[in-house]
Every structure is written in structure tokens, then in C-alpha cells.
Amino acid sequence: MTQVISNPADRRAISGALQEISDSMYRIAAERDLIKEAINETCAKYNLDKKVFRRMAKVHHRRNFSEEVAEHEHFEQLYETITNTTSA
Secondary structure (H helix, E strand, O other), rough: OOOOOOOHHHHHHHHHHHHHHHHHHHHHHHHHHHHHHHHHHHHHHHHHHHHHHHHHHHHHOOHHHHHHHHHHHHHHHHHHHHHHHOOO
């Protein structure tokens, strides 16, 4: 079912919202490019693993290092229990 918007003021408001969203999407894309560039340059310069460095950046941003460690320990214990293996 198609909604018909006949009120010109409503159309302008919807159009304005679409433009605002589009502008925001451009900013998001630009920030993603900046992040990707920073990761690539830093990892190349210091010979870091991109996956690990990206994870470090996320943990740094979220300020949840303790949670990450606890989650990893939980994963490790569960995996070892299920597979009957131990970490080397």
C-alpha cells in the first residue's frame, strides 16, 4: 500500500528529513574512510595485525577492556570444555 502525502508542508518536512539522513550518510562514509586509512597506515608503519589493531580501537572507544577479557576467558573455558582441549 502506498501512502499519499498531499500536504505540501508534510512533503517539505519529509524531504528535509531525507536530505538530513543523506548528509549524515555522507559524513559516516567519510569517517569510515578516515578510520580505514588510519588503520592501514598505522599497521603498515608498525607491522601490526589489522584485525587485532581494529579490535583494540573498538575496545579503546568503548572503554570495555575488562569485559573483553572476561568474554575471551569465558569463550576459552567453554571451548576447552566442549572440545576436550587446552590452550597451548
